[in-house]
Amino acid sequence: MAHVLVVDDDPTVSDVVRRYLEQDGSRVRLAADGLTALAAVDEERPDLVVLDLMMPGLDGLEVCRRLRDRMPDLPVVMLTALGEESDRVLGLEVGADDYVTKPFSPRELVLRVRSVLRRSAPAAEPARLRDGDLTADTGRRLAHLGDRPLALTVREFDLLxxxxxxxxxxxxxAELLEQVWGWNFGDQSTVTVHVRRLREKIEADPAAPRRILTAWGVGYRYERTHD
Structure with missing residues (x-):
């Protein structure tokens, strides 16, 4: 049974999300503001956080930043306003793994939560992937650059x-969105933001990447630095 923390200052939205997630088999805890959410995470780490972007006081962006500082691999699904592309990109920039726009279908949210939870689970057949000093252990879902552990989100690790x-x-x-996120439609800026964040963590110079290269007119490709 997954433990999901739902953070939203609108009690109607929180109640709907709670009921649908519980029907899907999750154990749900509610928080009505950012500070309460951070205290709840410290008290008991959830398996995933559903986080509203727009809240009074400590907003969702700041909550997500603080969660990333404490627990880089904690999955976060952001709730954003419909049509606010800049808000969605900001949410991805601070480390959200996925987002759902308001007003949303509760069933869609459940499917997104289920997808992120499935991705965050250890691989059934663990593998250790290496490219020079860059390694990724799919069993423990840990990545290192040399001796330094990389603080990757669920989606960043999956993309790597x-x-x-x-x-x-x-x-x-579009192909990366389908292969890594499991979506056959959606905002492709999600991929762009995650590639940029991943470059910042694995490239010596993110502005002149040697590993994750831009394939002009297509998308991206990974070039191994070592055979």
Whole structure:
């Protein structure tokens, strides 16, 4: 049974989300503001956080930043306003693994939560992938650059593993969205933001990447630095 923390200052939204997630088999805890949410995470780490972007006081962006500082691998699904692309991108920039726009279908939210939870689970057949000093252990879901552990989100880790497994091939943003996120539609800026964040963590110079390269007119490809 997954433990999900739902953070939203609207009690009607929180109640709907809680009921649908509980029907799907999750144990749900509610928090009506950012400070309460952070205290709840410290008290008992959830398996996933559903986090509203717009809240009075400590907003969702700041809550997500603080969660990432404490627990980089804690999955976060952000709730954002419909049509606010800049808000969605900001949510991804601070480390959200996924987002759902308001007003949303509760069933869609449940499917997104289920997908992120499934991705965050250890691999059934663990593998250790390596490219020079960059390693990814799918069993423990840990990545290192040399001796330094990398603080990767669920989606960043998934993207890295996928690229390590499929070097040299150019992938479009739509293909990466389907292969890594499991979506056959959606905002492709999600991929762009995650690639940028991953470059910042694995490249010596993110502005001149050597591993994750831009395939102009297509998308991205991974070039191994070592055979």
């Amino acid at each position: 593993v996928f690229l390590l497994r499929h070097p040299a091939r150019a992938w479009s943003r």
